[in-house]
Amino acid sequence: MGVNIKGRSYLKLLDYTSEEIRYLLDLSKQFKNMKRNGVPHKYLENKNIVLLFEKTSTRTRCAFEVAGRDLGMGVTYLDPGSSQMGKKESIADTARVLGRMYDGIEYRGFSQDIVDELAKYAGVPVWNGLTDQFHPTQMLADLLTMEEKFGRLKGLNFTFMGDARNNMGNSLMVACAKMGINFTACAPKELFPAQWLVDEATKIAEENDCTVRLTEDVNEGAENADVIYTDIWVSMGEPDEVWDTRIRLLKKYQVNAAIMAKTNPGSVFMHCLPSFHDTKTTIGTQIAEKFGITEMEVTDEVFESKKSIVFDEAENRMHTIKAVIYATLS
Numbered sequence: 001m002g003v004n005i006k007g008r009s010y011l012k013l014l015d016y017t018s019e020e021i022r023y024l025l026d027l028s029k030q031f032k033n034m035k036r037n038g039v040p041h042k043y044l045e046n047k048n049i050v051l052l053f054e055k056t057s058t059r060t061r062c063a064f065e066v067a068g069r070d071l072g073m074g075v076t077y078l079d080p081g082s083s084q085m086g087k088k089e090s091i092a093d094t095a096r097v098l099g100r101m102y103d104g105i106e107y108r109g110f111s112q113d114i115v116d117e118l119a120k121y122a123g124v125p126v127w128n129g130l131t132d133q134f135h136p137t138q139m140l141a142d143l144l145t146m147e148e149k150f151g152r153l154k155g156l157n158f159t160f161m162g163d164a165r166n167n168m169g170n171s172l173m174v175a176c177a178k179m180g181i182n183f184t185a186c187a188p189k190e191l192f193p194a195q196w197l198v199d200e201a202t203k204i205a206e207e208n209d210c211t212v213r214l215t216e217d218v219n220e221g222a223e224n225a226d227v228i229y230t231d232i233w234v235s236m237g238e239p240d241e242v243w244d245t246r247i248r249l250l251k252k253y254q255v256n257a258a259i260m261a262k263t264n265p266g267s268v269f270m271h272c273l274p275s276f277h278d279t280k281t282t283i284g285t286q287i288a289e290k291f292g293i294t295e296m297e298v299t300d301e302v303f304e305s306k307k308s309i310v311f312d313e314a315e316n317r318m319h320t321i322k323a324v325i326y327a328t329l330s
C-alpha cells in the first residue's frame, strides 16, 4: 500500500516509519527538481499556514515561508511578542483558535509537551520546528543531504560530536536508526542522550540492520566515520551560566582538522547551523573575550573546507519542509 500521511502532525521522527520517511525524502527530491527547473508547483492555493516562533530562527522560518509561498499558500508569522499564547491564552485555546483559521501550524519553542498539546487540540496538522527535545524537520534535510552526497543512506557511519543529549543529538540518533545508518554519539558521559531514547533507538536500529553506539573517546568516534556532525555547545533557552561548564566538557570534542583526518576518505562535515566557527558574531566575540577561545564546536578551517556541506544542508531545509507541508495537507 502507498504511503499516505494526509492530516498527520509531524512532531518527532519516532512517530514515523522508515517507509514514511523514505516517501518524504523522495517527495523532497521532486520538489527540489521542480524548483531548480523553474516548474511552478502552487498545489495548495487557498490554503493558509501559521508559523509560531517562541525562539529565534533564520533557516526554519525562511524555509517554511518560502515553501508555503511556492505551494501557493498564505503564510502568517507570529513571534513571541505578538501572540497571546502562553501569557494570556492557554496552548489548548490557542490551538483551537488557530485550527479554525489555518490549515496547518508550525511551532518552535521549548518543551515537547507544548507542540504535542497544540497537535492534540488544533484539529489540523502541527509541524515541530524545534523543541528542546527534537528537531524533526532538520532531520529530513540532513538525510537528503547525505543521500545526495553518498548516493545511499544504509550502512553509512555517522558520528555526532558534542552535546549529544540535546534536540540535535536526540533527533539524529533516531533518524540514523530509522534509515539504517550506524550512529555514534561521541560526547562526555554527562552529555550522553537519555537512556530511554538510546534503548528505543537501539531497538529501531536492530530492525534496520544498523547500530547505536555511545563513546567518550574522540578517536573511536572519528575512525571510520563517513559523516561528522556537530551542533552549538549551548542551545537556545539554556542559561548563560552553562557556557563555562560546557566549554570545559566539550573542548576536546571540537571538530578540527586532526579529527577529520581520522575519518574515512570521502567523509563530510555537517552542522544544522547556526555555528560558532569564528568570532564574527556577538556571542562569538563575547565568548572569545571571556574564555579565550575563538572557535567553538568546529574550527573555521573545517567549516570552510571542501568536506563541509553545511550550505547544501541549509538549502535542503526548504525542499524537505515543502514535502512535509504538502504531504500532510493534501
Ligand code: CP
Pocket (backbone or CB within 6 Å): 056, 057, 058, 059, 060, 061, 130, 138, 272, 273, 274
Ligand atoms: N538549523 C536551524 O534550525 O536553523 P534556525 O535556528 O536558523 O532555524
Ligand code: NVA
Pocket (backbone or CB within 6 Å): 130, 166, 167, 168, 231, 232, 234, 235, 236, 272, 273, 274
Ligand atoms: N541545538 C540547537 C539547534 C539549533 C538549530 C538549539 O536548540 O539552539
